[in-house]
Amino acid sequence: MSVQLNTARQSPAPGTIEPRPTALESESEEMHLDICARPGLKSKNDGYGSTRISNRNGTSNTPFVKEQLLLPDPPYPPESREFFRAIQKWEGHVTEVGEECFRAVIIPILGEGPALEAEIFKEEIPPDDYELIELGAVFYWSIGYLDRPSGRLNASTIRFRRLPAWTERKIERASAEAERLQALFEND
Amino acid sequence: MTNTVSRPHPSELEVSLFGGDFGESVVMHLGADCWVVVDSCAESGSDESTPLKYLDSLGINIKRQVKLVVITHWHDDHIRGISTVVRECHSATIAMSSAFRMKDFLEMVDSGSEAAMVTRSGVDEFAAILGILEQRKGKRRRYNPPKMALRDRLLYRQQIALQSGVADAAVWSLSPSDSATILAQREFAEKSPKKGHRPGWIPSGESNHSSVVLWVTIGDNKILLGADMERTGDESTGWSAILGGSGVVDGKADIFKVPHHGAESGDHPKVWSELLHRDPFAILTAFRNGKVLLPTQDDVRRINSRTCNAYITATPAPTGIKGPRQRVVREALKRTTRTLTRAQLPSGHIRLRRHIDGPTGPWRRELFGNANPLAHV
Numbered sequence: 001m002s003v004q005l006n007t008a009r010q011s012p013a014p015g016t017i018e019p020r021p022t023a024l025e026s027e028s029e030e031m032h033l034d035i036c037a038r039p040g041l042k043s044k045n046d047g048y049g050s051t052r053i054s055n056r057n058g059t060s061n062t063p064f065v066k067e068q069l070l071l072p073d074p075p076y077p078p079e080s081r082e083f084f085r086a087i088q089k090w091e092g093h094v095t096e097v098g099e100e101c102f103r104a105v106i107i108p109i110l111g112e113g114p115a116l117e118a119e120i121f122k123e124e125i126p127p128d129d130y131e132l133i134e135l136g137a138v139f140y141w142s143i144g145y146l147d148r149p150s151g152r153l154n155a156s157t158i159r160f161r162r163l164p165a166w167t168e169r170k171i172e173r174a175s176a177e178a179e180r181l182q183a184l185f186e187n188d
Numbered sequence: 189m190t191n192t193v194s195r196p197h198p199s200e201l202e203v204s205l206f207g208g209d210f211g212e213s214v215v216m217h218l219g220a221d222c223w224v225v226v227d228s229c230a231e232s233g234s235d236e237s238t239p240l241k242y243l244d245s246l247g248i249n250i251k252r253q254v255k256l257v258v259i260t261h262w263h264d265d266h267i268r269g270i271s272t273v274v275r276e277c278h279s280a281t282i283a284m285s286s287a288f289r290m291k292d293f294l295e296m297v298d299s300g301s302e303a304a305m306v307t308r309s310g311v312d313e314f315a316a317i318l319g320i321l322e323q324r325k326g327k328r329r330r331y332n333p334p335k336m337a338l339r340d341r342l343l344y345r346q347q348i349a350l351q352s353g354v355a356d357a358a359v360w361s362l363s364p365s366d367s368a369t370i371l372a373q374r375e376f377a378e379k380s381p382k383k384g385h386r387p388g389w390i391p392s393g394e395s396n397h398s399s400v401v402l403w404v405t406i407g408d409n410k411i412l413l414g415a416d417m418e419r420t421g422d423e424s425t426g427w428s429a430i431l432g433g434s435g436v437v438d439g440k441a442d443i444f445k446v447p448h449h450g451a452e453s454g455d456h457p458k459v460w461s462e463l464l465h466r467d468p469f470a471i472l473t474a475f476r477n478g479k480v481l482l483p484t485q486d487d488v489r490r491i492n493s494r495t496c497n498a499y500i501t502a503t504p505a506p507t508g509i510k511g512p513r514q515r516v517v518r519e520a521l522k523r524t525t526r527t528l529t530r531a532q533l534p535s536g537h538i539r540l541r542r543h544i545d546g547p548t549g550p551w552r553r554e555l556f557g558n559a560n561p562l563a564h565v
Contacts, residue, residue, distance in 0.1 A: 088517045091306040093389040096478050103478050105531050109306050113512060114232045115531035117478070124524045136388035138304040143520040156520035163303065163388075166381040171299075174381055178294035184321045185289035185333050 084155060086110055086144040092118075094137045102133050106141060125158055132160035192537065192556050195246045199350050199545035201406055203443050206238045207473030207501040208535035208558065209481075210265050213239045214413055214445060218357040218406050219348035219544060223248060224256045225277065226402065226413060228270040232532035235308065237269030240276060242537070251278040256344040256359055258337070259284040259317075260415035261399035262293075262310040265475060271316030282321075283343045283361065286336040287369045287398045288314070292376035299381040300390040311390050337361035337400040338369075339429065340436045348406065350545040355407035360436045363417060364398040367424035372398035396448060397426045403437055407544055410439055412463055414447030419456045427456035431463075440465045442551065443540060446498075449475035450483030450491055460494050469497045469551060470562070471538045474504035481505070488565050498562035499555065501536035534558060 088111030096103035101119040108115070125133060132139075138161040146155040196202045202217035211229025218224060228237045243250055254277040259270055274282055287293060301315035325331045335343055344359040364372065379390055399415035420426030430437075441464050448454030450472045470491055475482040481504045483491065491498050509530050512518050521528060536559030542551045555561075 087514050088512065091304055093304055093307055101526050105307070107306050107531075111512075111514075111517070113509070116509060116528055117531045118521075118524075118528045119526040120524055121526065132386075134388070136303070136390060137386075138307070138389055143517050145516065154516045154519065156524060158524075161304075163386055165384050165386050166299070168383055171381050171383060174295050174299045175291070177298045178291045181294045181298070181318055181322075182289060182291060184318060184325060185336070187331070187333055 081149055083147045084142075084144055085147065086142045088112075088143045090116075090141045092139050092141060094133060094135055094139070097133055097135060104139070109140075120158070124156075125160075129158070129160040132162070137161070192242075192539075192554075193245045195248075196541055197543065199543055201409055201542050201544055203411060203471075203540045204242065205445060205471045205473065205501055205538045206242065206535055208232070208533040209474040209476040209502050209504050210532045211238070211268055211535065212266055212449075212473040212501075213237075215239045215242060216404065216411070218255075218346065218404075219350065219355060220346075221248070221253045222346050222348065222357065223254045224258070224344070224359060224404075225254055225273055225280075226258045227260055227266040228268060228273050229265070229535065230268040231535060232530070235269060235272070237272045238535060240269070240273055250276050254280045255346065256281050256283060258343065258359075258361075258400060258402060259288075260402075260413075261285060261396065262288070262314060263396075263416065264310045265477075266416070267310045267313045268308065269313075271313045271320065274317050275320050281332065281335055281344055282317075283335040283337050283400070285364055285369070285372070285398050285400050286338050287364060287372035287376070288334075289336060290369075290373050290376060292373055292380050294318070295380040296376050296390065299387065300379070303387045303389050307389060309389050337364070339363055339365050340434055342436075343402075348544075352545050355544060357406040358404070360403040360405075362401040362403050362430045362434055362437070363415075364400065365425055365429040367422070368398045368426070368429065371425065396454075401430060401447075403434075403441075408439075408548070409542065409544060410441040411443045411445075412441040412459075413445040414454065414459075415445075416448040416454065418448055418451075418453045427454075427459055431456065431458050437463060441468060443469045443471065446470050446472035446491060448482070449473055449504075450487040450500075451475075452484075452487060452490070455487075455490065467495045467497055469499070469540055469553070470495045471499050471501075471540070472562070473501045474533075476504055476533075483565075488562055492563055496563075497553075499538045499553070500560055500562050500565060501538055502533045502558040503560060503565050536560070 089109045090106035091109050092104040092106035094102050094104050101121055103119050106116050106118055122133060139158055141158045143156045146153045196217050198220050201219060204215040206213045207229055212227055213229045214226040216224040223243065225239045228239055230236055230238055240250065257273055257277050257280045260266055297311045297314045300311035337343060339362060341361045342358060343361055346357045348355040348357050396416040396418045397420050399417055401415050401417050402413040404411040418426050422428065423432055444464050483504065509528060534557060536557035538559045539554040540551045543549050
C-alpha cells in the first residue's frame with residue numbers, strides 16, 4: 001500500500017490546547033465513511049475495499065454512479081487503528097502519457113468543484129500501478145487525513161483500477177452480443 | 189441579451205447551437221412545432237442534456253414534438269446525454285451513421301462501457317441507447333429501427349402548414365460515403381477488445397470523416413450542418429466526397445455549422461463557394477482537450493475572412509481554477525500536478541430565428557452565456 005504522506009504533523013504540540021476544528025474539518029465531519037478497516041464494521045461492498053459515503057440525513061453524496069463504487073483500498077492495514085478520512089475524491093481517466101507526467105480528466109465523486117484537467121507527476125503513482133499508466137486507464141484519487149494514535153497526517157493516494165484483462169472467452173461473448181445487437185438495426 | 193426561453197412562433201425557423209469548449213449540440217425548429225435535435229452536450233459535472241433542458245424550458249412537448257434525433261458521430265464531445273435524448277423523444281426518428289450498425293462498433297461498445305464508474309464516455313452513451321432500443325423492440329408491436337445516415341439519404345420530411353400555404357421541410361444526410369464507412373469500420377476493429385488488453389476508457393479516434401453532415405431545407409431556406417467533417421485529400425471521403433456531386437444539394441445555405449470546431453482540417457474552400465451564400469451565418473463551438481485548443485488564432489482569422497457573420501459559443505482558452513477551500517486538498521494538488529485547469533467551460537448558446545410566412549425577413553441573431561462574435565475572439 002502506498003500513500004503519499006505530508007510530513008507535517010497535525011497533532012498539537014505537548015502543552016498546547018488542541019485547536020478547534022476548522023470550518024473545513026467541521027464540514028468534512030458531515031461525511032461518515034464506513035470503511036471495512038474499522039473493526040466490527042462491514043462495508044457495503046465487502047471484500048472489495050469499498051467505501052460507503054452518506055451524509056447525516058442518510059442520502060447519498062455520490063453523483064450518478066454506474067455501478068457499485070469500487071474505490072481503492074483504504075491506505076492502511078485493516079487491523080490498524082489508523083483511520084483515513086477522505087475530504088476529496090476524483091475518478092480520472094488518462095488522456096495522454098508523457099515522460100514525467102500524464103494528463104487526465106478528473107471528475108469529483110466526493111467533495112466540491114468542477115471536472116478538472118490535470119498533468120499529474122508519475123512519481124506520485126505507487127510503483128505497483130506504474131505499468132497501468134496508459135491511455136484510457138481509469139484511476140481514483142483520494143485526498144484527506146490519516147488519523148493515527150500518534151497524530152494526524154495529510155494523505156493523498158492515487159490508485160489505478162485493475163479490471164481483469166480480456167480473455168478469449170470474454171471476447172467471444174462480446175462478439176456474440178454484438179451480433180445479437182445488430183438485430184436492433186433491422187425491421188422485424 | 190434577450191430572453192432565452194421565448195418560444196418561437198409556429199411560422200418561425202430556429203437554429204440553436206449549444207456548447208462550451210467541450211461539447212456541441214444543435215436544436216432546430218422547422219416550423220409548426222416540429223423540432224430536430226442533433227447530438228447532445230452537458231455542462232461540466234452534469235449528465236443533464238443541454239438541448240433537452242432548453243426544449244423543456246421552452247415548454248416543448250418533448251415526447252411528441254421532437255421528430256428527429258441525429259447522432260452525427262460517437263465522440264465524447266458530441267454525445268454526452270444523447271441516450272437521455274433518445275429515451276425522452278419517444279416519437280422521434282433516430283438517425284445515426286451507417287457505421288454504427290457494424291459488428292466491430294457494437295463489439296467495441298459492448299466491451300468498452302462500464303470501464304469507469306462515474307465518467308461517461310461515448311461508448312457508455314451508445315450502450316445506453318442500445319438498451320433503450322432493445323426495450324422498445326421488446327414492447328412495441330411496430331418497432332422502428334434507427335435510420336442509417338448515408339450519402340444523400342432523406343432522414344425526415346414534413347409539410348409545414350403556414351398561413352400563406354405549405355412549406356416543405358426535409359433533412360438529408362450528405363455523409364458518410366461508402367469509403368468513409370469502411371475506414372470507420374477499420375478503426376472500430378482496432379478498438380474492439382484484444383486478448384490480454386485491459387478494459388479502459390476508449391479514446392475518440394480519427395473517424396470524423398464518417399460523421400453525418402446534414403442538409404436541411406425548409407421552403408427556400410437552407411442550412412448546412414458540418415458535424416466534424418474533415419478534408420481528407422481523398423475524393424471518396426470527407427468534404428471532397430460531398431462536393432463531388434451530391435444529388436440533393438440544390439442552392440446555397442444561409443447558415444453553416446462550421447465543422448470540427450473551426451479546425452483547418454475541416455475547412456474546404458469549395459464548401460464556402462459552392463454550398464453557401466455570401467457572408468453566411470457561420471456558427472461554431474470551441475474544443476479543448478489537453479494541449480489542443482480549437483479554433484486556433486489562424487482558424488479564427490480564416491473564418492472571419494470568409495464571413496462577417498461568424499459566432500462562437502465560447503472562447504477557447506485554458507482556464508485556471510479557484511483553489512479548493514481545504515488546505516489539505518490545495519497542498520496535495522500543488523504537489524501532485526504540474527498544471528491544473530477546468531476541464532470544461534460553461535457553455536454558450538447562439539440562436540438564429542427567421543419568420544417564413546409571407547415575405548422572408550432577415551435572420552434574428554441572439555447570443556447567450558459565453559457566446560460571442562468570432563471577431564471578438
